[in-house]
Amino acid sequence: MGSxxxxxxxxxxxxxxxxxxxxxEAARGDASGWRTDSPPDAVVHAASVADVQAVLRIASASGTxxxxxxxxxxxxxxxxxxxxxxxxxxxxxDRVLEIDQANELAVVExxxxxxxxxRALAPHGLWYSPDPASKAISTIGGNIxxxxxxxxxxxxxxxxxxxxxxxxxxxxxxxxxxxxxxxKGVTGYDLTALLxxxxxxxxxxxxxxxxxxxxxxxxxVTIAAAYPDVESAAEGAAAVVRAHLRPAMLELLEPGGLAxxxxxxxxxxxxxxxxxxxxxxxxxxxxxxxxxxxxxxxxAAEVAAALASxxxxxxxxxxxxxxxxxxxxxxxxxxxxxxxxxxxxxDVSVPRSQMPAMFREIARIADAHDLEIPxxxxxxxxxxxPNFVYSGDEVPxxxxxxxxxxxxxxVALGGTLTGEHGVGVLKRRWLRDELGDxxxxxxxxxxxxxxxxxxxxxAAMFEPVA
Amino acid sequence: MGSxxxxxxxxxxxxxxxxxxxxxEAARGDASGWRTDSPPDAVVHAASVADVQAVLRIASASGTxxxxxxxxxxxxxxxxxxxxxxxxxxxxxDRVLEIDQANELAVVExxxxxxxxxRALAPHGLWYSPDPASKAISTIGGNIxxxxxxxxxxxxxxxxxxxxxxxxxxxxxxxxxxxxxxxKGVTGYDLTALLxxxxxxxxxxxxxxxxxxxxxxxxxVTIAAAYPDVESAAEGAAAVVRAHLRPAMLELLEPGGLAxxxxxxxxxxxxxxxxxxxxxxxxxxxxxxxxxxxxxxxxAAEVAAALASxxxxxxxxxxxxxxxxxxxxxxxxxxxxxxxxxxxxxDVSVPRSQMPAMFREIARIADAHDLEIPxxxxxxxxxxxPNFVYSGDEVPxxxxxxxxxxxxxxVALGGTLTGEHGVGVLKRRWLRDELGDxxxxxxxxxxxxxxxxxxxxxAAMFEPVA
Numbered sequence: 001m002g003s004x005x006x007x008x009x010x011x012x013x014x015x016x017x018x019x020x021x022x023x024x025e026a027a028r029g030d031a032s033g034w035r036t037d038s039p040p041d042a043v044v045h046a047a048s049v050a051d052v053q054a055v056l057r058i059a060s061a062s063g064t065x066x067x068x069x070x071x072x073x074x075x076x077x078x079x080x081x082x083x084x085x086x087x088x089x090x091x092x093x094d095r096v097l098e099i100d101q102a103n104e105l106a107v108v109e110x111x112x113x114x115x116x117x118x119r120a121l122a123p124h125g126l127w128y129s130p131d132p133a134s135k136a137i138s139t140i141g142g143n144i145x146x147x148x149x150x151x152x153x154x155x156x157x158x159x160x161x162x163x164x165x166x167x168x169x170x171x172x173x174x175x176x177x178x179x180x181x182x183x184k185g186v187t188g189y190d191l192t193a194l195l196x197x198x199x200x201x202x203x204x205x206x207x208x209x210x211x212x213x214x215x216x217x218x219x220x221v222t223i224a225a226a227y228p229d230v231e232s233a234a235e236g237a238a239a240v241v242r243a244h245l246r247p248a249m250l251e252l253l254e255p256g257g258l259a260x261x262x263x264x265x266x267x268x269x270x271x272x273x274x275x276x277x278x279x280x281x282x283x284x285x286x287x288x289x290x291x292x293x294x295x296x297x298x299x300a301a302e303v304a305a306a307l308a309s310x311x312x313x314x315x316x317x318x319x320x321x322x323x324x325x326x327x328x329x330x331x332x333x334x335x336x337x338x339x340x341x342x343x344x345x346x347d348v349s350v351p352r353s354q355m356p357a358m359f360r361e362i363a364r365i366a367d368a369h370d371l372e373i374p375x376x377x378x379x380x381x382x383x384x385x386p387n388f389v390y391s392g393d394e395v396p397x398x399x400x401x402x403x404x405x406x407x408x409x410x411v412a413l414g415g416t417l418t419g420e421h422g423v424g425v426l427k428r429r430w431l432r433d434e435l436g437d438x439x440x441x442x443x444x445x446x447x448x449x450x451x452x453x454x455x456x457x458x459a460a461m462f463e464p465v466a
Numbered sequence: 467m468g469s470x471x472x473x474x475x476x477x478x479x480x481x482x483x484x485x486x487x488x489x490x491e492a493a494r495g496d497a498s499g500w501r502t503d504s505p506p507d508a509v510v511h512a513a514s515v516a517d518v519q520a521v522l523r524i525a526s527a528s529g530t531x532x533x534x535x536x537x538x539x540x541x542x543x544x545x546x547x548x549x550x551x552x553x554x555x556x557x558x559x560d561r562v563l564e565i566d567q568a569n570e571l572a573v574v575e576x577x578x579x580x581x582x583x584x585r586a587l588a589p590h591g592l593w594y595s596p597d598p599a600s601k602a603i604s605t606i607g608g609n610i611x612x613x614x615x616x617x618x619x620x621x622x623x624x625x626x627x628x629x630x631x632x633x634x635x636x637x638x639x640x641x642x643x644x645x646x647x648x649x650k651g652v653t654g655y656d657l658t659a660l661l662x663x664x665x666x667x668x669x670x671x672x673x674x675x676x677x678x679x680x681x682x683x684x685x686x687v688t689i690a691a692a693y694p695d696v697e698s699a700a701e702g703a704a705a706v707v708r709a710h711l712r713p714a715m716l717e718l719l720e721p722g723g724l725a726x727x728x729x730x731x732x733x734x735x736x737x738x739x740x741x742x743x744x745x746x747x748x749x750x751x752x753x754x755x756x757x758x759x760x761x762x763x764x765x766a767a768e769v770a771a772a773l774a775s776x777x778x779x780x781x782x783x784x785x786x787x788x789x790x791x792x793x794x795x796x797x798x799x800x801x802x803x804x805x806x807x808x809x810x811x812x813d814v815s816v817p818r819s820q821m822p823a824m825f826r827e828i829a830r831i832a833d834a835h836d837l838e839i840p841x842x843x844x845x846x847x848x849x850x851x852p853n854f855v856y857s858g859d860e861v862p863x864x865x866x867x868x869x870x871x872x873x874x875x876x877v878a879l880g881g882t883l884t885g886e887h888g889v890g891v892l893k894r895r896w897l898r899d900e901l902g903d904x905x906x907x908x909x910x911x912x913x914x915x916x917x918x919x920x921x922x923x924x925a926a927m928f929e930p931v932a
Contacts, residue, residue, distance in 0.1 A: 102704060102819035103848075125710055147652040154649060160656065161627050176905055181817040183620060183847040184885035186613040186663045187893075187900050188909050188927065190626065193659030197652045214710035238568060244591055244680035295760040351647040353568035381649040382569075419650035427653075434653050439642055443654050445915035449908065461654065 005062055006042055009086070012054040018043045027067075027087040030074040031134070033342055034395070034426055040067065040081030047092045049169065049206045055088050056204065057173035065458050068200040070111065070142030073134040075345050076424025078146065078199045078460045088204060090141050096120045097207070103181055104212045105164060110141025110205045117210075127215040129156040132420065133334075141205045147197025149420025154380030155248045158420070160196045162211050168195060168203035171451040181209060194446075199422050200457040202450040220248065220292040221300035222323030225312030226274035226284050230254040233285035234356040236310035237379035240289070241352060243306045245299060249290040250380035251330050254359060255283045256366075257337075257374035257387070261329060264336035273326060274313045287312065287379065288330050290323070333376050337387055344388040344395050346403060348410035349419030352382040361409045362386050369402040383419035384410075408433060423461045431461065471528055472508055475552070478520040484509045493533075493553040496540040497600070499808055500861070500892055506533065506547030513558045515635065515672045521554050522670065523639035531924050534666040536577065536608030539600040541811050542890025544612065544665045544926045554670060556607050562586045563673070569647055570678045571630060576607025576671045583676075593681040595622040598886070599800075607671045613663025615886025620846030621714045624886070626662045628677045634661060634669035637917040647675060660912070665888050666923040668916040686714065686758040687766035688789030691778030692740035692750050696720040699751035700822040702776035703845035706755070707818060709772045711765060715756040716846035717796050720825060721749045722832075723803075723840035723853070727795060730802035739792060740779045753778065753845065754796050756789070799842050803853055810854040810861050812869060814876035815885030818848040827875045828852050835868040849885035850876075874899060889927045897927065 009017045018024070024039035046052045059066045068088045069079040081087035093109035096117060100106065101124055108117060114135035117128050131150035132138055138148070144166070148159050165179025179185065179192035195202055227233040233252055240250060253261065259282070262270065270276050275286060287307060291299040300316060308314045317323035337343045350358045355377060362384075366373040377384040386406060388399045407417040407430045417423075417430050432440045444462060448454070458464075475483045484490070490505035512518045525532045534554045535545040547553035559575035562583060566572065567590055574583060580601035583594050597616035598604055604614070610632070614625050631645025645651065645658035661668055693699040699718055706716060719727065725748070728736065733743045740746060753773060757765040766782060774780045783789035803809045816824045821843060828850075832839040843850040852872060854865045873883040873896045883889075883896050898906045910928060914920070924930075 100817075100819070102707060103817045104707065105817075147656070149650045149652075157623075157627065158650060160659065161623065174904060176908070177902070178905070180815065180882050181880045182815040182849070182882060182885065184615045184624060184815045184844075184849045185882040186615075186886060186888055187882045187884050188889065188897060188905070189668075189912055190613070190659050190663055191905070191909070193626065193656050197656055202655075214712065217710075241568060241570065244683075246680065294764070298760070349646065349648040349650045351566075351569045351571075353566070378650075383648070383650045414647045416646050416648060416651040416653045418652050419648065420652060422652050423654065431654060436643070438640060439644070439654070439657070442642070442915065443657070446655055446912060449911035449915050 005058070005064060008058050009042060009044060009055070012058060013044055013051055016045045016047060016051055018045065027069060027081045030072050030077060030080055032075045032077050032426060033344065034077045034080065036080045036082035038083035040085045040087045041083065043087045043089055045089045045092050052088065052169045052204050052206050053173045055086060056169050056171060059086055059455055060172050060453065063453060063455060065455050067457050068204045070139035071137055073138040074142065074146060074424060075347065075421040076418070077426040078422050078424030078457070080425065091139060093206065099124055099126065101126070105181060106210045106212055108140050108208055108210060110139060110208065112140045114138055114140060114143060121212065122215065125215050126212040128162065128210055129213055130159045130162050140208060144196050144205055144208055145198065145200050146422040147420065149383060151249050151251065151378060153378070154250065155246050160193055163192055163196050163208060164211050165209035166192050166195055166205055167207035169206055170203050171453065171456050176203060179209060183211070197422065199424065199460050201447055201461050202456065216292050218292060218294055218296050219320050220290045220323065221296045222317040222326050223289045223300050223304050223307065223314065224274055224326040225287045225307040225314040226280040227287065227312050228281060229283055230285040230359045231356050232311045233287050234359060236287050236307045236312050237355065238353065239306040239310045240303055243302060245303055245306065247289040247299065247303050247380065248292045251288045252377040252379040253286040253330065253333065254375045255285050256372055257333055257376055258284060258286050260336040260340065260374055261332050264339055265329070265332055270329070273329065274315045275329065279313065286329065288326055337374060337389055341389040341391050344390065344399060346386045346388070346406060347418050347421040348386070348406060348415055349383045350410050350413045350415035354413040354415065355379065355382055357413055358384055358410065362406065365402050365405045369398050371399065371402055373402070382415065425459050428461055428463050471524070471530060474524050475508060475510060475521070478524060479510055479517055482511045482513060482517055484511065493535060493547045496538050496543060496546055498541045498543050498892060499810065500543045500546070502546045502548035504549035506551045506553045507549065509553045509555055511555045511558050518554065518635045518670050518672050519639045521552060522635050522637060525552055525921055526638050526919065529919060529921060531921050533923050534611070534670045536605035537603055539604040540608065540612060540890060541813065541887040542884070543892040544888050544890030544923070546891065557605060559672065565590055565592065567592070571647060572676045572678055574606050574674055574676060576605060576674065578606045580604055580606055580609060587678065588681065591681050592678040594628065594676055595679055596625045596628050606674060610662050610671055610674055611664065611666050612888040613886065615849060617715050617717065617844060619844070620716065621712050626659055629658055629662050629674055630677050631675035632658055632661055632671055633673035635672055636669050637919065637922050642669060645675060649677070663888065665890065665926050667913055667927050668922065682758050684758060684760055684762050685786055686756045686789065687762045688783040688792050689755045689766050689770050689773065689780065690740055690792045691753045691773040691780040692746040693753065693778050694747060695749055696751040696825045697822050698777045699753050700825060702753050702773045702778045703821065704819065705772040705776045706769055709768060711769055711772060713755045713765065713769050713846065714758045717754045718843040718845040719752040719796065719799065720841045721751050722838055723799055723842055724750060724752050726802040726806065726840055727798050730805055731795070731798055736795070739795065740781045741795065745779065752795065754792055803840060803855055807855040807857050810856065810865060812852045812854070812872060813884050813887040814852070814872060814881055815849045816876050816879045816881035820879040820881065821845065821848055823879055824850055824876065828872065831868050831871045835864050837865065837868055848881065891925050894927055894929050
């Protein structure tokens with residue numbers, strides 16, 4: 001990109017254009033730890049739809065690639081810019097434009113932080129349910145662009161189900177409005193769903209109409225269970241499903257992850273839980289569930305019975321404070337890993353019934369590559385996060401070799417290489433393994449229907465054409 | 467289409483190919499009452515994926531249009547064949563291939579009847595929730611192709627949310643597998659969602675993986691309310707939403723529809739209901755709600771209170787039998803209309819808060835065109851079915867003129883010209899009014915990415931290119 005282009009951006013967007021070294025450096029990376037080999041030429045901090053349109057018009061006229069970026073909390077390298085590219089940062093577009101009580105929807109700009117939206121909704125008795133683990137720091141625009149999941153999806157659905165409509169700036173700078181302010185609507189193809197999870201490759205989300213739910217009116221009830229091994233914990237999760245129970249949350253920590261949490265938190269933090277010193281042996285696994293809604297207490301009792309039937313040592317939290325103490329064990333997982341090195345967080349999904357098989361495969365792959373792969377799973381929906389802990393600036397090749405086996409195994413078990421993080425740059429080399437050549441080619445044709453010049457996030461999702 | 471092509475179809479598909487006059491005649495129409503101007507050249511009754519592939523290969527090689535058809539219960543003329551076309555009937559592909567309890571999913575062929583699937587699921591304690599009014603006679607393949615809605619969608623979601631994956635035969639006869647056996651999965655663009663509601667224009671659905679729910683374990687509770695006019699009934703529905711209640715069902719009958727039901731059923735059938743002779747004046751409107759789930763009784767009491775707060779004369783059914791009697795009033799709506807003439811059933815959606823405005827507009831349009839437009843609404847999600855009753859074989863021009871105003875009004879109120887029936891042939895001339903020229907062009911490019919020769923249901927959704 002020449003200085004002419006920077007000048008043109010400056011004329012159109014003034015101070016919103018940054019060529020500051022620190023700003024450009026930051027835009028090389030995301031929360032995956034992966035960085036591009038060079039900083040982008042400029043970062044534009046768009047504050048309005050018109051700003052986004054101006055960037056896309058200039059980029060389109062000059063054939064300059066644009067990488068759209070929210071809070072940078074992605075885990076697949078999907079929003080990382082490099083030399084010759086503009087990074088389009090939408091975090092300043094952070095207004096909640098409308099909260100519509102009668103229609104249970106909100107209209108937001110893309111830079112609104114997920115938790116901030118819920119803080120704004122609370123006084124209205126409304127709730128936006130998609131809850132990626134990053135919700136305190138990630139943006140709604142990024143959540144939609146990646147099709148983010150979370151802990152509550154098995155019961156409350158994924159991001160796609162919560163997006164009613166979008167306003168998107170296309171590659172040429174024009175505006176596309178999709179969807180409706182209604183739950184139903186089947187006029188033409190469902191571009192709202194197509195754009196959700198499209199990782200900035202089809203257009204730039206500048207506004208979203210979100211479907212809300214009444215805020216929960218009842219205190220949730222938390223249940224925790226320790227198991228002698230991961231197979232019996234997975235069996236506990238299966239028993240919950242067999243009993244036709246659908247707790248809001250059902251999280252599984254396998255022994256490797258649990259051991260790190262125990263040494264990270266120390267015995268005192270675990271006193272009084274099923275993981276108290278002496279209560280759970282080495283190699284123990286941990287399940288934590290939460291029931292909500294009007295029958296939370298009754299459902300929790302049924303969940304506890306199902307967990308016990310699989311051999312779990314079960315504790316039912318007496319109150320919300322005790323529930324929070326149990327949940328804190330789960331929440332400390334990533335802190336415990338980060339304390340011991342760099343972490344590559346993976347994100348496969350398999351049919352729930354295949355979770356025991358996937359855990360066996362993870363153990364086998366860890367052995368074969370002489371690695372530890374501490375893992376947490378959203379057991380209610382079969383989404384596992386196997387984590388690789390390593391040292392140094394770069395992900396070692398043997399970690400990628402192990403990840404390669406992991407992805408292929410998940411697909412072979414009827415699952416997918418990414419449940420909720422996206423393909424980005426880091427997983428694009430496995431896209432064809434999952435989709436097949438013909439579907440990959442069809443998906444490229446869809447990309448071309450939106451972005452014929454290929455300027456939108458060209459490094460993400462698809463391998464470069466040789 | 468020449469006799470050569472029929473011969474080729476016969477060589478590949480034998481007796482599955484019908485050129486019988488009666489069979490071809492039946493394939494001209496659907497439940498909308500609209501018929502094409504000529505029968506298709508052949509109807510192929512596919513019994514297998516291989517049959518569908520054979521048809522598409524032959525059609526593709528010869529450039530012959532193919533119209534895929536399920537039970538023919540569509541209301542938009544989207545599965546009606548004409549001269550020069552093959553109608554591909556998938557109703558013989560009617561096997562439930564798998565019921566997977568552990569993963570709460572079913573794999574079905576497209577010709578399975580919606581109610582038959584639920585009959586097969588019941589012994590497993592599972593339930594497929596999308597419930598188009600035609601569920602006793604319509605196929606899952608057709609439900610997916612139209613993105614069918616139903617009465618329970620506000621609480622349980624539309625068809626798109628219940629489809630996890632598809633197997634589709636593309637125009638060239640190749641197979642495309644989309645989605646996963648998991649709730650989560652964000653590898654590449656969401657083609658499962660894109661194909662849902664695509665009305666046979668992108669591919670032919672030959673298998674679907676469906677997301678199931680635990681079957682309801684509690685008796686639902688039915689609530690009915692009569693109001694002096696439609697505005698206060700709409701206000702009753704709004705009061706339910708304001709109270710953050712989400713009954714499974716919330717149906718509204720406006721005075722014109724209600725009057726026809728009263729004369730159709732007679733006073734005896736309404737005795738003991740809020741519509742009993744003398745209890746509700748002329749011009750009265752009717753709301754019927756149903757609460758389900760573990761707190762059905764408590765929720766129903768809250769719903770009843772909300773309905774009463776808006777001036778409704780409310781009856782809470784004492785038991786399931788009484789609930790069924792109240793529901794029968796709603797269910798007799800289409801029978802009552804059909805008894806008085808031909809019926810064109812329309813299907814607009816508006817934001818729930820705009821229902822009173824939409825009812826006012828329907829009354830105005832009816833007056834202006836000297837028509838009656840008896841209407842029922844799924845009030846929980848703002849989906850209205852205004853019905854035109856007419857006589858004769860053809861929909862009169864003034865009915866289409868009134869429908870034109872209806873569609874434009876719904877779009878202007880923030881809604882859509884079709885909530886759950888699809889665009890088909892009958893509404894394609896309004897597609898551009900809703901989507902705009904640029905989006906319509908983009909949608910045509912997506913169609914071309916799947917079906918470059920344009921042989922799949924070419925008359926549906928888009929206007930012919932001049």
